[in-house]
Amino acid sequence: MLRNKKMITKKKKSKPKCKGHYWTIKADPERLKDFIKRTQVSVKAWRARNPEKVRAQRIVFVAVRNGSLIRQQCFCGKKRTEAHHEDYTQCLNVVWLCKRHHAEADKLRRNGVKRYPHLSTCK
Numbered sequence: 165m166l167r168n169k170k171m172i173t174k175k176k177k178s179k180p181k182c183k184g185h186y187w188t189i190k191a192d193p194e195r196l197k198d199f200i201k202r203t204q205v206s207v208k209a210w211r212a213r214n215p216e217k218v219r220a221q222r223i224v225f226v227a228v229r230n231g232s233l234i235r236q237q238c239f240c241g242k243k244r245t246e247a248h249h250e251d252y253t254q255c256l257n258v259v260w261l262c263k264r265h266h267a268e269a270d271k272l273r274r275n276g277v278k279r280y281p282h283l284s285t286c287k
């Protein structure tokens with residue numbers, strides 16, 4: 165009992181959780197406006213630089229929406245997944261990966277490695 169009470173009081177004294185950079189920006193309307201503007205500019209620039217990626221993403225989005233492509237879970241078991249393209253010319257040939265494994269797979273592809281036995285396993 166005593167131990168539990170001590171633990172509870174300790175929890176109350178601990179610092180509040182950091183809400184992250186975005187939340188500090190969101191609290192200030194001026195900074196939020198500036199943040200949105202800068203994000204839109206960078207997204208537009210990325211889209212202009214990578215038309216084949218934009219095309220592939222759109223085709224996958226439409227295919228998932230109309231049911232011709234079914235979202236699957238990552239090999240680690242996570243159900244919230246993203247479509248990973250090995251080759252952007254084959255738009256519907258995707259591997260479903262969670263956010264973490266997608267980032268790792270993209271890094272491997274940039275380094276010229278194909279396939280994913282190298283990916284770490286999620287905890």
Ligand SMILES: [Zn+2]
Pocket residue numbers: 238239240241242261262263264265286
């Ligand atoms: Zn995963």
